Amino acid sequence: AGRGGCHTIRGAQIKELLQSKRNVLFDCDGVIWNGETAVTGAPEVVRLLKQQGKRVFFVTNNCTRPRENYVQKFSRLGFTDVAEEDIFSSAYCSAAYLRDVARVQGKVFVIGCYGVQKELLNAGVTMVEEDNDGPDVSIYDCPLDPDVKAVLVGYDEKFNFLKLAKACCYLRNSECLFLATDPDPWHPLRGGRVTPGSGSLTAALETASNRKATVIGKPGRFMFECIAGQFDLDPEQSLMVGDRLETDVLFGTNCGLSTMLTLTGVSTLKEAEEYKGSDSPEKKDSVPDYVVESITDFLEALEE
Ligand code: PLP
Ligand code: CA
Numbered sequence: 001a002g003r004g005g006c007h008t009i010r011g012a013q014i015k016e017l018l019q020s021k022r023n024v025l026f027d028c029d030g031v032i033w034n035g036e037t038a039v040t041g042a043p044e045v046v047r048l049l050k051q052q053g054k055r056v057f058f059v060t061n062n063c064t065r066p067r068e069n070y071v072q073k074f075s076r077l078g079f080t081d082v083a084e085e086d087i088f089s090s091a092y093c094s095a096a097y098l099r100d101v102a103r104v105q106g107k108v109f110v111i112g113c114y115g116v117q118k119e120l121l122n123a124g125v126t127m128v129e130e131d132n133d134g135p136d137v138s139i140y141d142c143p144l145d146p147d148v149k150a151v152l153v154g155y156d157e158k159f160n161f162l163k164l165a166k167a168c169c170y171l172r173n174s175e176c177l178f179l180a181t182d183p184d185p186w187h188p189l190r191g192g193r194v195t196p197g198s199g200s201l202t203a204a205l206e207t208a209s210n211r212k213a214t215v216i217g218k219p220g221r222f223m224f225e226c227i228a229g230q231f232d233l234d235p236e237q238s239l240m241v242g243d244r245l246e247t248d249v250l251f252g253t254n255c256g257l258s259t260m261l262t263l264t265g266v267s268t269l270k271e272a273e274e275y276k277g278s279d280s281p282e283k284k285d286s287v288p289d290y291v292v293e294s295i296t297d298f299l300e301a302l303e304e
Contacts, residue, residue, distance in 0.1 A: 003253075004285070007290050018239075018302070021239045023057065024241065025224075025239065028062065030242075030264055032046070035189070039294060041294075044299060045299060057227055057231075060089045061090045061183075061218055062090070063091035063198065064091075064115045065091075065114070066114070070084070088223055091118075091119040093217065095120045095122065096123065098120065105149060107126045108120065108151070109145070110127050110152050111152070111205075116154045139161075139165045148170045149177065151167045152179045153167065153180050153181070155181070155182075155198045168209055171209035177214070178211050180213035182199065182217030182218065183199040184199050185197050218248055219247050219254055235257050236256065239257060240255075242261065243262055246286050249261055249267075260288055263293050272287055
């Protein structure tokens with residue numbers, strides 16, 4: 001099947017596709033689990049893929065947990081053979097970028113949750129101390145740290161005006177780096193609710209600073225470079241499976257991987273087909289090569 005063909009495949013075709021690949025990259029939410037519930041059969045799919053000699057990686061834009069906590073989540077949901085080294089989150093990769101690529105000589109001002117802060121700490125990246133600004137601190141007298149050389153923004157349930165104001169001040173210096181963990185606009189929660197994603201907070205900083213953030217997570221290529229650098233991956237030997245067209249599938253296309261949309265998450269087949277006829281190159285690049293209802297469909301292809 002050709003690139004961006006959007007072909008719905010089953011049993012024997014899935015088997016043939018998997019036989020042609022050495023590496024499988026799974027997005028997490030909407031693919032292998034939904035919140036705290038594993039997608040039916042997903043733990044078995046991962047186990048069988050590994051048993052058949054595939055290298056399996058997890059690529060998530062969710063920056064709320066450090067890698068060590070992801071291992072616990074995998075285990076809690078019945079994935080028994082997933083190691084910390086196989087998990088690449090936007091928080092882990094942001095820390096790797098700051099340490100290995102940007103090599104920031106100074107402090108990072110972080111708007112983000114525990115996952116981001118812990119990964120930066122693990123990577124030895126220096127952050128501005130979590131401030132204890134009282135309720136009366138104003139934008140006129142909140143302290144600014146002269147050593148800040150980068151601003152990193154990600155999902156932050158304690159986001160507030162003062163954080164936005166400080167980031168905005170730091171970003172006035174054109175030499176101050178501006179990074180975002182991921183561009184995700186929103187995420188589904190239980191009961192039909194949604195939560196705003198990192199992308200919505202990044203947009204606030206971008207407007208206030210009149211600058212564009214460098215995005216570390218999907219669809220940016222850095223996450224693949226991070227995995228490829230550690231495990232020597234050949235893109236042509238790799239399949240990216242995701243549920244969101246504009247992050248997961250575009251990421252796969254951007255990195256030269258085969259792409260698969262699974263319909264257990266955010267994007268629909270109808271959207272994928274609409275993108276196929278679009279004039280926008282970005283939308284065209286977000287059309288998957290293959291579509292499955294669920295990765296449960298892999299079972300038929302993997303069981304003898
Ligand atoms: N960021 C946050 C805060 C989330 O809650 C989620 C999904 O629940 C994601 C990102 C997306 O994660 P993934 O890339 O695994 O779909
Ligand atoms: Ca997802």
